[in-house]
Amino acid sequence: MRSTTSSIRPVERRAFLGAAAGVAATGFLTACGGGTKVGAGQNKAGSAPTFSGGEYKGPKVTLEYWNGFTGGDGPHMQAMVAAFNKKYEGRITVKNTTRRWEDLYPALPTAISAGKGPDVAVIHNDQIATFAVRGTLMPLDDVVSALKLTESDFIPAVWQAGVFDGKRYSVPLDVHCLADYWNSSHLTRAGLDKAPGDRAGYEGALKELQSAGVDHPFWMPNKWPAHLMFMSLLWQFGGELYNQEGTSALWGSDAGEEALGWMVEQIRKGYSPAQVAQDSQYNAFKNNKVSFTWDGIWQINDLKSTASKIKWDMSAIPTIGSTPAVWTASHNFVLTSQAGRDDNKIQAAKFFIDYMSERSTEWAQAGMIPARNSVRAQAEVARLPQTPLAANVDVFRFLPALPGLGDVQSKALELAVQKAVLGHQSPAEALADGVKTANKILAENKQKYAK
Known part of the structure; x- marks a missing residue:
């Protein structure tokens, strides 16, 4: 980590x-x-x-x-x-x-x-x-x-x-989770006093911010922390990562498609540029170019040190689905x-x-x-x-307690999210391929970690 x-x-x-x-x-x-x-x-x-x-x-x-x-x-x-x-x-x-x-x-x-x-x-x-x-x-x-x-x-x-x-x-x-960081000056320009906490409000804010002159108010990463965003949204839409036995990946569900589809949609709507490079979204936020960015709470002290460059605040990530949820470790x-x-x-x-x-x-x-x-x-x-x-x-x-889960996450889930966000595959195709890989690794892990 x-x-x-x-x-x-x-x-x-x-x-x-x-x-x-x-x-x-x-x-x-x-x-x-x-x-x-x-x-x-x-x-x-x-x-x-x-x-x-x-x-x-x-x-x-x-x-x-x-x-x-x-x-x-x-x-x-x-x-x-x-x-x-x-x-x-x-x-x-x-x-x-x-x-x-x-x-x-x-x-x-x-x-x-x-x-x-x-x-x-x-x-x-x-x-x-x-x-x-x-x-x-x-x-x-x-x-x-x-x-x-x-x-x-x-x-x-x-x-x-x-x-x-x-x-x-x-x-x-401790616990540490994703948070929604927002540029206070940008929001003021768009007539907003804080980041909305629901889907309609958040999407409306992105539209208003763009109208106020922020070309790309919400950059969508394809790597860090894209998979953390996906998991948060998956849970919000009512999905789960894996079955209780740890033998099957469940994130290729309708909830998974909704979650990943929403992420890709932000690019299609023009709120984010395509193919955002590693760490670009966070650096752009620090340099006053991005209105919203989802990142971990460990960024707080870094943003405090750059407070003279931007005026920022933070809140819980918005509830895009039907249930509030956020990736946490x-x-x-x-x-x-x-x-x-x-x-x-x-x-x-x-x-x-x-x-x-x-x-x-x-x-x-x-x-x-x-x-x-x-x-x-x-x-x-x-x-x-x-x-x-x-x-x-x-x-x-939290991620479930499954031995060897790291391989499943990095070789299947993260890769599926990346392919969809980059536009290499549709969310449904990327998730389907990722689930196949995940289930294979899960089966191997059952043997590898057998007592």
């Missing part, structure tokens, strides 16, 4: 895409190789000491901690780690290692097998199933039980995303099988995960929406621009 901050250079934001859509899973599978479970025979999940909270009473221990926060979110994470090290000075020391997401994911399995990887890490929700089925992660059910953490403490969808095969493998730190703390070789590291890592999750106020400054309800309710978090997007948490939609 791309790093989730707004100060990321274009190439780094594409890296974020790789993890969000699971592209990095390709390298991960290559590193794992066949059906071998990483950490098999070394994972002490069944005999690990039970976490009971309170204070760490073990000997001095050093934890290796990996994450992919290479952008503007990095300093916020570093500040959180520094605060933990100060609190547990002389007892627990956390060594923070930051790597690009597209490097971190494929490196994890082999590094952990060699004892040179992390004891605790942050990964995205769509990676949990793949790493869990390979034996790279250890369950955290005892942590959430001891701390009496339940779904009611978190945004429900992000809480559920941490469970695979009946066990909890993560504690969520999450950063999650996980305990690895490397820590499972040392009882003291297991306990220390669990204290670290609890501490970081509970004190995510600092993390909200990086542009994220804290996963914990209590943190979002704090005054300093509630006034941040991204927090209102969580006013209705039911709109957040």
Whole structure:
């Protein structure tokens, strides 16, 4: 996945895409190789000491901690780690290692097998199933039980995303989703005071903006974040991505055609130029050429730094279909099988995960929406621009917990969206071909990840 901050250079934001859509899973599978479970025979999940909270009473221990926060979110994470090290000075020391997401994911399995990887890490929700089925992660059910953490403490969808095969493998730190960024000056020229939230209003606004002199008010990408836009619209039109068994892609449905058709329609109506190059829509927005752009909330800090160039605001993406919905992902703390070789590291890592999750106020400054309800309710978090997007948490939609889903997304769904937006195929044709490819990969994954 791309790093989730707004100060990321274009190439780094594409890296974020790789993890969000699971592209990095390709390298991960290559590193794992066949059906071998990483950490098999070394994972002490069944005999690990039970976490009971309170204070760490073990000997001095050093934890290796990996994450992919290479952008503007990095300093916020570093500040959180520094605060933990100060609190547990002389007892627990956390060594923070930051790597690009597209490097971190494929490196994890082999590094952990060699004892040179992390004891605790942050990964995205769509990676949990793949790493869990390979034996790279250890369950955290005892942590959430001891701390009496339940779904009611978190945004429900992000809480559920941490469970695979009946066990909890993560504690969520945040949620991050698409948002609709709009140029306030452009809207004022068109007689609008804010971005409309419904289809009729949004399409009417595009027409008014064009009449007011904005040639192309809404540039439609064919790559990042086109597939995130498509998934959001698919859910809005009542569609689903995959069946419950994870054996069939469902996005070639009528809902999928409506979703992709609406995206293509914006080009046909002249609201967007054809063949928008990678990152062009976002750069055009920053340079005062685009009225609306859908992108992740991690762009907030970047846009703040360019505030002198444009006047902008943000809101939830409009409801083009019948049901509000938006693509969402999450950063999650996980305990690895490397820590499972040392009882003291297991306990220390669990204290670290609890501490970081509970004190995510600092993390909200990086542009994220804290996963914990209590943190979002704090005054300093509630006034941040991204927090209102969580006013209705039911709109957040996550990718399902399917091992190897990244290959399906990158080799089938993303490619289908790209072909249609570029005009190489009709939405129906692109989706039909994509579903065939997706179902083939899903069948292969069933064998690859068989227990």
